[in-house]
Amino acid sequence: MKNAIAIILTALLLVNCSKKSEVVTEQKDTLNTVKQPSLNEQALDITNKNGVKMKVIPLGGKIVSLEVPDKTGAMADIVTGYDTLDQYINGDPYFGATIGRYGNRIAKGKFTLEGKEYQLATNNGINALHGGPKGFHNVYWDIKKDSTKEGETITMTYLSKDGEEGYPGNLSVKVVYTLSDQNELIIDYTATTDKTTILNLTNHSYFNLSGVVDSDILNHEIMINADRFTPVDSTLIPTGELKKVAGTPFDFTKPHKIGERINKEDDQQIKFGKGYDHNYVLNKKDNSLTLAAKVTEPTTGRVMEVWTTEPGIQFYSGNFMNGKSKGKKGSTYPFRSAFCLETQHFPDSPNQKDFPSTVLKPGETYTQRTIYKFDVIK
Ligand code: GLA
Numbered sequence: 001m002k003n004a005i006a007i008i009l010t011a012l013l014l015v016n017c018s019k020k021s022e023v024v025t026e027q028k029d030t031l032n033t034v035k036q037p038s039l040n041e042q043a044l045d046i047t048n049k050n051g052v053k054m055k056v057i058p059l060g061g062k063i064v065s066l067e068v069p070d071k072t073g074a075m076a077d078i079v080t081g082y083d084t085l086d087q088y089i090n091g092d093p094y095f096g097a098t099i100g101r102y103g104n105r106i107a108k109g110k111f112t113l114e115g116k117e118y119q120l121a122t123n124n125g126i127n128a129l130h131g132g133p134k135g136f137h138n139v140y141w142d143i144k145k146d147s148t149k150e151g152e153t154i155t156m157t158y159l160s161k162d163g164e165e166g167y168p169g170n171l172s173v174k175v176v177y178t179l180s181d182q183n184e185l186i187i188d189y190t191a192t193t194d195k196t197t198i199l200n201l202t203n204h205s206y207f208n209l210s211g212v213v214d215s216d217i218l219n220h221e222i223m224i225n226a227d228r229f230t231p232v233d234s235t236l237i238p239t240g241e242l243k244k245v246a247g248t249p250f251d252f253t254k255p256h257k258i259g260e261r262i263n264k265e266d267d268q269q270i271k272f273g274k275g276y277d278h279n280y281v282l283n284k285k286d287n288s289l290t291l292a293a294k295v296t297e298p299t300t301g302r303v304m305e306v307w308t309t310e311p312g313i314q315f316y317s318g319n320f321m322n323g324k325s326k327g328k329k330g331s332t333y334p335f336r337s338a339f340c341l342e343t344q345h346f347p348d349s350p351n352q353k354d355f356p357s358t359v360l361k362p363g364e365t366y367t368q369r370t371i372y373k374f375d376v377i378k
Contacts, residue, residue: 076211
């Protein structure tokens with residue numbers, strides 16, 4: 001009898017144990033199968049009545065696709081990007097990204113504000129670039145979809161803590177993307193701070209209006225509404241001069257093909273930039289919304305205008321692209337296969353007393369608007 005009871009107890013114990021171990025295995029399996037949301041699951045998209053469509057992800061507030069029509073009405077995605085979140089994390093950090101706190105370079109990552117010297121991380125040779133290694137392109141933004149009378153919107157917010165990436169002040173930032181029925185991508189930036197700081201936000205989308213994967217952009221024609229640009233030293237920091245573009249390969253006051261003068265290595269500035277990688281001083285007197293640039297792709301007839309309240313625009317002709325990417329639709333993104341037009345205050349303004357100020361004080365609201373407007377040759 002005693003033996004029978006012992007056998008029954010042992011059997012019960014074994015059943016119980018094996019149940020427990022099943023539970024543990026089940027939990028493990030669940031953990032193993034919990035998938036990170038995919039790029040598409042994380043993305044929000046907005047569209048307009050003409051079928052123009054764009055997608056944005058929380059990581060870096062990045063624009064991951066933007067589909068616009070050509071002269072026959074055929075839609076194509078005209079920005080560079082990747083298929084997966086992993087590729088966004090490990091690939092080119094700037095594709096489609098929201099850039100902050102400071103777009104472009106600050107010499108040696110140093111600046112002085114109200115008598116205090118600040119040292120930022122240097123992530124581009126001796127200089128600081130695009131807000132530092134984390135910047136705003138490597139943080140997760142809160143994003144939500146809505147609509148206004150102008151069109152569907154994606155509103156993104158981010159609180160950058162005092163001292164983040166070396167910058168002073170708790171900075172509260174809001175970026176709103178609106179897609180209007182006039183085929184405009186409107187980007188509205190606002191920000192406030194609780195300590196005096198510096199700020200220069202932009203978007204770093206890379207465009208190829210042909211929509212053809214891996215083709216170069218040398219045949220695109222560009223007009224830039226600027227009589228002057230800010231020449232740079234060999235580390236791409238402005239010398240402080242506002243130089244006239246007339247008579248140089250930088251003169252785009254009338255449209256020229258990007259490729260026409262891009263290899264004029266006898267021009268020191270072309271040499272330093274390895275092509276175009278320069279800030280233009282827009283022809284304007286105040287911070288009103290004005291036409292900064294117009295790009296035409298002759299084969300497809302796609303046209304993009306850039307309008308901005310900013311005083312400057314960085315024209316970058318993709319000179320650091322190297323064909324080693326694994327991008328959307330099998331693209332590798334070779335040398336000069338996309339261009340950027342980053343509306344901005346001038347690079348290194350905190351160290352250049354004659355450049356428009358980038359200082360933001362408590363009680364003030366930073367407000368900038370940029371519009372990328374899409375059309376076709378008529
Ligand atoms: C900006 C800079 C370039 C380069 C790109 C990103 O346009 O001016 O020099 O760093 O960003 O690769």
